[in-house]
Amino acid sequence: MNDFWQHCSNLLRQELTPQQYQTWIKPLAALAFDTEARVLCITAPNRFKLDWVKTQFSGRIADLARGFWQQPVEVQFMLAPKKPELRPNGNGNGVHPPLASAPPARADTEHGAPERSKLNALLTFENFVTGKANQLARAAALQVASNPGRSYNPLFLYGSVGLGKTHVIHAIGNHLKHEKPAARIRYIHAEQYVSDVVKAYQRKAFDAFKRYYHSLDLLLIDDIQFFSGKSRTQEEFFYAFEALVAHQAQLIITSDTYPKQISGIDDRLISRFDCGLTVAIEPPExxxxxxxxxxxxxxxxxxxxxxxxxxxxxxxxxxxxxxxxxxxxxxxxxxxxxxxxxxxxxxxxxxxxxxxxxRQISVENIQKTVADFYNIKVAEMYSKKRPANIAKARQIAMYLAKELTQKSLPEIGELFGGRDHTTVLHAVRKMMEKRGKDAQLNHELHVLEQTLKG
Structure with a gap:
């Protein structure tokens, strides 16, 4: 039995992402195998994992068991015996200390002058949780942090609010600051940059403004969509962009949407954004x-x-x-x-x-939204038709149903014309794989997710 479980674990490790394997498979244990009844018993550490593994992986584990023992095997799941619980903390009442907010950006001083980088020292690569949703962004950020001005310039990160864009760009700044303490670095939110332009205009101090921003080694600008409709700010940023790139300084830019979809931004700026690398940060799995x-x-x-x-x-x-x-x-x-x-x-x-x-997202709503997006009829989602355009839309809808609802694979299959759960699983895996390689598909999925989430 131990040989089987090691064999099974090794195969599942190859099939799943590292995070999926660590989360779902590694905590399991093969408890017993009844050779006469042909029943394999597997334990899970808690009810949630037991239910999830039973729904998502029992079929695959049964297939592997059948191949290993060369006979049909029934897989049963049960909860592992509980270990004695430890007291939550010293006072023994289970009450926790207040959840502190992250401290504001540290204002270090060097030679008596205030630190102007505005970096939050707590936001680093070391404490950035990585998964499939952000692994490309993290890899690109590390490459840029190690080779500023030479790898991808500018690096443009986009995604919805609260997905970690700000954490990534602070991590880049902190990494470079650690490697090159003398580097001139500035993190700034786009609204503050607009304010700086206005102050420079009021004080007739554009020479000092340009001297400062054009001399940076790394400029990290957050939420650039706030430049929309502000022509003077865009003009000054264009000049800063050109000057920084000319002396191989690095620019990192974030936005809540794909660069070409930002309204009210000058075309020459959009074209500059496209010169480097554009990476999406997706909602976490x-x-x-x-x-x-x-x-x-x-x-x-x-x-x-x-x-x-x-x-x-x-x-x-x-x-x-x-x-x-x-x-x-x-x-x-x-x-x-x-x-x-x-x-x-x-x-x-x-x-x-x-x-x-x-009550926000239902499979029916997903089907209607995807059908409208790809200009097909909702009824074709349930049909047996297999033209490429319908098959693609159906697979995307299945993928989104798995990602955005709590429905199980069999439930999703039933809502797509009574399809088998393996069909849904195939669609989900195919979309996950293609999303990481096909920029256009990734963009379409991003738009659909934003639409469904309102």
């Missing part, structure tokens, strides 16, 4: 959301049971800030009532938020 919650809880000494992290992550899917807000709310509710954090307490604490989330 389930395993990444769990990892983020556990990391945030650990950072502020909250004892967060893993099943509670899974519960929150499964129900809140849009962005990292939403997860942080939920964690704060659960902590406050736990402290107020003097109770340990459990799934029941979490349901009570997040009752209003969960109600809103649960």
């Amino acid at each position: 389930l395993e990444m959301r769990v990892a983020i919650l556990m990391h945030k809880a650990h950072a502020v000494n909250i004892v967060l049971p893993e099943e509670v992290a899974f519960f929150i992550a499964k129900h809140l899917r849009s962005n990292i800030r939403e997860l942080e807000g939920a964690l704060r709310k659960v902590r406050a509710y736990s402290n107020f009532h003097g109770r340990q954090i459990t799934i029941e307490l979490t349901k009570e604490a997040l009752k209003d938020l969960l109600t809103v989330q649960n």
